[in-house]
């Protein structure tokens with residue numbers, strides 16, 4: 001029997017590629033809001049004893065999580081064999097520590113919620129900073145795919161003389177990987193975050209790279225303060241306008257426009273979150289992963 005895929009609103013474009021790529025069946029369901037704002041869900045496909053995949057990127061997750069919980073609970077009530085969640089962007093990974101007493105470590109709470117409703121999670125470049133692996137907080141089978149190889153290819157195909165720049169030490173692991181595959185040099189800066197929108201970045205030593213095109217690479221672009229702060233330093237040191245590459249186009253508030261207006265050449269992101277800056281397609285990576293497994297429960 002074909003794998004059956006349910007697509008939550010906002011993920012249609014990516015899902016179309018994935019369903020085609022794995023020769024899957026479209027899972028039919030209705031989701032709407034009652035006049036009072038509560039969620040109505042009805043599954044129309046036959047899902048009994050089937051392995052179900054749900055596509056739902058979890059950017060701005062608070063409005064998405066409740067319909068996702070209801071869908072998973074309903075699927076289980078309808079006796080599915082297993083549920084695999086494909087969440088190209090996995091939210092709630094950044095509050096991974098109690099910085100002040102009384103704070104919620106939401107990455108753990110969110111992991112508990114998802115672990116209680118699905119059997120497997122496939123995601124792309126989750127923000128693992130103080131944690132080495134999703135396994136530390138998720139109790140289900142997890143696959144973290146990496147966009148580094150696609151980003152390297154894009155750089156190789158589009159920027160002949162690239163200097164890769166990572167904004168902070170935690171980015172070194174994968175900026176170095178992207179640089180190696182793109183056959184380009186890289187530098188990594190030091191960042192201190194003073195608040196949600198207040199970031200300080202060390203002045204990079206770029207003297208010997210004047211003729212290079214700077215390429216800022218980060219996993220998440222949210223307020224874009226990290227990139228804008230770095231761009232300011234690059235400008236002062238006489239570097240060319242940079243290309244900014246982010247895996248996840250979170251772009252909170254007006255940050256995309258702020259970044260565009262900060263003196264850059266271009267902004268490129270992967271389509272883990274649908275956004276006009278998407279230029280690197282991750283669907284093939286997900287298709288390969290889904291085709292790898294006979295049964296989605298490991």
Ligand code: R5P
Pocket residue numbers: 129167168170171196199218219220221222223224225226227
């Ligand atoms: C942080 O540790 C991440 O790797 C990114 O550098 C960060 O999320 C970017 O955030 P913002 O765009 O708000 O500066």
